[in-house]
Amino acid sequence: MQEQFVSITADELQMDGVLEMPERPVGIVLFAHGAGADSDYLGASSHATSQDFLRAGIATLRFDQGGVEPGGGSNGHAYFVRSDIVLLARQLEKALGWLQLDPSTRRLPCGLYGYGTSAAVVMQLAAWRSAEIAALAVCDGQVEMAGKAALENVRVPSLLIVGGRDPDVAGLNRMAFATLRCDKQLEQIAAPGGPDTRHQAALLATDWYTRHFNGHTSTAQ
Numbered sequence: 001m002q003e004q005f006v007s008i009t010a011d012e013l014q015m016d017g018v019l020e021m022p023e024r025p026v027g028i029v030l031f032a033h034g035a036g037a038d039s040d041y042l043g044a045s046s047h048a049t050s051q052d053f054l055r056a057g058i059a060t061l062r063f064d065q066g067g068v069e070p071g072g073g074s075n076g077h078a079y080f081v082r083s084d085i086v087l088l089a090r091q092l093e094k095a096l097g098w099l100q101l102d103p104s105t106r107r108l109p110c111g112l113y114g115y116g117t118s119a120a121v122v123m124q125l126a127a128w129r130s131a132e133i134a135a136l137a138v139c140d141g142q143v144e145m146a147g148k149a150a151l152e153n154v155r156v157p158s159l160l161i162v163g164g165r166d167p168d169v170a171g172l173n174r175m176a177f178a179t180l181r182c183d184k185q186l187e188q189i190a191a192p193g194g195p196d197t198r199h200q201a202a203l204l205a206t207d208w209y210t211r212h213f214n215g216h217t218s219t220a221q
Contacts, residue, residue, distance in 0.1 A: 030095055
């Protein structure tokens with residue numbers, strides 16, 4: 001496995017990232033990062049998910065989307081507004097463009113992955129660039145924050161994973177799932193949360209990516 005630290009420019013923002021490549025990658029997954037605990041691209045949970053993908057022969061790119069400061073809720077919890085989602089999706093789009101130009105990744109099919117607050121960012125980019133994305137997966141995501149119009153425009157095979165602990169999140173994911181007009185699958189896992197949920201989600205996502213990477217030969221336009 002090769003690890004390379006990279007730098008991606010999005011307008012005036014310089015985004016640092018880490019590209020990890022197995023020996024013979026079957027594709028690459030671009031991670032989206034959101035607010036709060038979901039924003040740490042070098043965090044333990046993000047790293048663990050990346051390792052699950054790498055063991056399955058899937059390369060990963062994780063990068064710092066620290067250019068957005070989300071609002072604060074009444075209990076100090078970060079939340080997104082529509083402008084945050086669009087800005088983060090534009091950053092993710094820049095990273096997708098970087099993958100399409102880099103010699104080591106430009107011929108690989110690309111997937112998107114999001115957890116929690118970053119799910120809406122994944123869906124927004126998928127609505128814009130469906131033809132260039134082979135598959136996407138999100139876990140316990142605030143998918144509905146992408147908005148009905150964006151969800152209806154997604155043409156990327158989409159896997160929605162629900163951890164089962166929060167009935168509100170599960171309900172919102174089911175409503176968003178009904179809005180999607182693409183190849184789609186909804187999975188509910190019974191893990192108790194934390195690392196177990198993320199690991200089970202990564203295994204489900206790995207199967208989804210592997211299935212849909214077949215036949216897609218490039219991230220490039």
